[in-house]
Amino acid sequence: MSIEQIINQIYTVPEASGQKLRQVIEEVTLPKGHILFEVGKISRNVYFIKKGIVRAYLYQHDTEVTFWFGREGDTVISMKNYVENKPGYENIELLEECVLYRIKTSDLQKLFKEDIHIANWGRRFGETELIKVEERLISRQFSMAADRYQEILTNSPDLIQRVQLCHIASYLGITQVSLSRIRSKIR
C-alpha cells in the first residue's frame, strides 16, 4: 500500500501538502517481534503500515490485554504519547515482518501548525478512529463473545490466519480457553 493511498484514504490533501508529508517520511523494514512502542516510554515517531500486521496491548492485573490490531493502510501511533506528549500506556508489537513508513512526531506536529490541510488530515484521522473504537465499545456492550467472534470471521477472516488465537481472545475480552470452546461449537 503506497503512502499516498494511506494518507488519502483518511482525507484527501492537495498535492503540495502531500509533497510536504512525503519529504519527512522514510520507509523502514522491521522484523517480527520488534516492539515499536513501549509502555512508559516517549516515542518520537508515527508509523503507517505498508505491509504487515501489528497489535497494541497493555497489562491489566498482570494479564496481557490486546486492544487493537493494525494492518496494511493503518496508522500506528501511541495515542497518549502523541496526543498528550506523555509516556504511552501501551506496547505495540510487530506480529509479522513489517514494512513501515515512519515520520517523526515533531515533523508532523510542525506540519499541523503550518499546513491547514495537514491539520485537517490529523483531525479526520482522530475522528474516524474515534468512530471505530466507539463501535467496538458498543458491540461489546450487548453482544456475547461468540457473536463478536463471528463478526471477526465475517469481516476480517484474514485476522484469524495471521494472528495467534490468544491475542484474538484477549481482543474479544475473553480467555483463550473460552475462545477455544466457542470455536469448537461452531465446527
Added chain:
Amino acid sequence: MSIEQIINQIYTVPEASGQKLRQVIEEVTLPKGHILFEVGKISRNVYFIKKGIVRAYLYQHDTEVTFWFGREGDTVISMKNYVENKPGYENIELLEECVLYRIKTSDLQKLFKEDIHIANWGRRFGETELIKVEERLISRQFSMAADRYQEILTNSPDLIQRVQLCHIASYLGITQVSLSRIRSKIR
C-alpha cells in the same frame, strides 16, 4: 461553564480564532427529555454543555444501550453524522434541563477550512475523545462490572445522583437487576 473555558480546555486558540467561534455560537435552553440528536436523522448542529447532563444511546436487539454521558464542559456531537455526514446511529437525550451553546456544523466545517487554529482545535478534540473511549474499552476488557461501578462511585459520584440507575447499568454493560445486586453487596 463559559464557552471560553469549554473551548480552551481542549486546545488553546488565539483570541482572534476564539472570536470567530464566538460569533457563530448561540446559547439555548432546552427542557429535560428533549432529544438533541435522533437515530437516522442528519443534524446540523454541534453543542457544548454549559449546564446539565445528557446521555447518548441506541438500540441493540431491542435493548436500549447507553454508551455515553455528557456533562458541563463536554461537547455533544453525533459522531457518525459529524464525521461522515451520514445519519447518526444514536439518540442523545437531555436528562436535565440544559443550557447549551449551539454551533452549526456547516459554520464549524467552514472554520476548519479557513482557520488553522480551529482545525487544530478540532484535531485535539477528536484525539482526546479517542483516548477516553479507548480507556473505557480497555477497562471493560478486563474488569468486572462491580469494579467499574466502583470506579464511577470514585471518579464521578455525582453521576449516580443525577442519572437513573437503569442508564448507569446500561452504560456499564449489565442489566439493572445485576447493578442492583452489586449495589446491595457494597452496602
Added chain:
DNA sequence: TGCATTATTTATCCTATGTTAATTTTTTGG
C-alpha cells in the same frame, strides 16, 4: 393528599465465561 406510574430491589433459577490442569497440536531451532 392520594392514586397511578415508574424505578429499584429481591429472589430463583440458568447460562456464559472464568480457573486450573492435563492433553494434544503446531511451531521453531539445531
Added chain:
DNA sequence: CCAAAAAATTAACATAGGATAAATAATGCA
C-alpha cells in the same frame, strides 16, 4: 528431521451476570 517450546484444545468445576417475576420504593400529577 527431531526434540523442546509454544500454542491450542479439552475437561471439570466455580462464579458473574442474565431472565423472569414479584415486591417495594420513589415520583409525578390530578
